[in-house]
Amino acid sequence: MIDYRSKTPAELEVLMESWGEAAFRARQFFKWLWKPGFSGITEITELPKALRARLAIEGLVYDLKVQEVITSLLDGTVKWAFRLSDGAIIETVLIPSNSHTTLCISSQVGCGMGCRFCRTGTMGFERNLVPSEIAGQVLAVLEQTERERWPRNIVFMGMGEPLANFENVVSAVRILTHELGLNFSKRRITVSTCGLAPQIVRLGKETEVGLAISLHATTDELRDKIMPVNRRYPLGELMEACRRYRLPRRRRITFEYIIFRGLNHSQQDALRLSHLLRGIPSKINLIAYNQVQGLGFDAPRHEDVAQFQRYLLNIGFTAVVRKSRGRDINAACGQLWARALGRGDEERVNPG
Template identity: 40%
Template sequence: MINKKNLIGMTLLELESFVLTLNMKKFRAKQITDWIYNKKVTSFDEFTNFSKDDREKLKNSAVINSLKPSKVMVSKDGTKKYLFTIDSWKSIEVAYIPEKRRNTLCISSQVGCRMGCQFCMTDKQSLQRSLTSYEIINQILSLPEGDSITNIVFMGMGEPLDNYEEVTKVLDILTKPWGLNISPHKITLSTVGLIPKLKQFLQERECNLALSVHNPISDERSSFMPIERAYKVKDVIDVIRDFDMPKNRTFSVEYILFKDLNDSLKHVKALVKLLHGLRVKVNLISYHEIPGEDYKGLSYDNMVWFKDELKKRGVITTIRKSRGQDIDAACGLLSTKESLGLKK
């Protein structure tokens, strides 16, 4: 039985190699990217600029498979959480966040995660496996809101830099003229700071960067973010500082505020010192409490205090509006509950 290739998730270069194996002209590859990424066609019969013979070659050797969400939940604030079933029983999730001036899609790069952040529900799954480029780009192509998406953030399940090859293939599909042709400055990749791949990403890509810090003090950060033992946040920041970030490429720091853990004036001062001299914005995030952990979120008033103390010291700071709390919109909550058979 022929193992047919799924063309969704393939780059132009990969498609060029593929069509040559079928004794088709190389230019056919670009036509294929137009059909599947621009026109979002899923049947070779609709390839009207292909000869019947070439369509038959494709039918015999390839498919255009689109995986639809297995579950959707809609929040009272308009946020949608989509669940996709992978390998028959594993789950990944995507959050669609509509706003007045933009519509953001938060996508996943892995099933589970191996970074070990204790406050994160995705970590409870451990790392099941990394997603393929098809499984990542499908999260965008298969949604009814696909054409209305203005911004994409790799802030869902998994560590994107831990799946670098597949993620960067998706970035090609998203940003290249033969693909979806989205500006790289509308795409943000979030990481805990895997320095070797971070250096590669900064050099090879133009997308925005978000760094999950959550505590600027190394000993404290390492107590709930094991990545600190391998790559200290100070060293990660030094890598970013040494890179000449263009003005149209943004760098932001993600900072979840936990009660009595990272919310004092000491942390404000340490964060200011850590970020000194950088063009950066700090996003303060309200914590969504998860089963089995004692971490507590901060009151809004205390979050405002933390924001004001940072702003007094010259750090651009915002409080990210919490969305979709009624539908488990925080990363990993819904999929972990599904995979573990937990009730909401």
């Protein structure tokens, strides 16, 4: 069966032409596929009856099933667990703020990158999501959210390493940003990676989305220990890829930096960071680690975070301390997955 929602408009055109149909039929079909509330192929009366019948026989319109949805009483963050057709669970988090709402989506089931501080990393990799499962998270959330709370920004910071599922993530971006579909601005989509250097350069060439790097260390020695990806692509190579990334105009690369107590928040770390990021338009998000039992890292004290931020500000960086959102509903990667599978683990996990 053809998964229609995994196809970009260009791919639907190829399909229609292979069936002897005009290319504009693909555009009509695509527009309906991504309309919030779309209920089925029979609804598309602008397509000829025979074409509707063939579409219904040869393929399917894939919908995500809601397994669980929880809203934070503290800050209105909403978290969905979606059950996929093979029973796998993924999570999607809607994060409201005063000025805009952001949607955090998943790109894989589990993750194979093995970051030592991350619960998803301990789950291992199960499979890549296809474009209908990636972009479908956005559609499902729009369908279940009042219009005034619809997200303006999309971040690939949920479960999985997006650049390890490169082709499907790029297709999902093309689907999400197409003017006939959900029409998100490329400037409002950010792909976050733990540091797959070659794919970073490719991403910049093939899309114009924002880029976030999960950095978390300023030496190869420490990064090798906490993020195995660094042994493949050490800091020098990662920074070179960032320099080559084709950023949208007036955009900066976001560097996510989790602070672990006693590990990575000294004045020397701040100085090393300034050397590493030289020549890269950047901003730094500081995140206090939330302790996860059994992983061997400690949460920093409030003053450690404030001090490290001061070091960075004095050097001239834009460095903000990111507030933890949805703490009462464990709105961070891997957590909902664990609950939905009945693992009953109540600790919060840090975002990748």
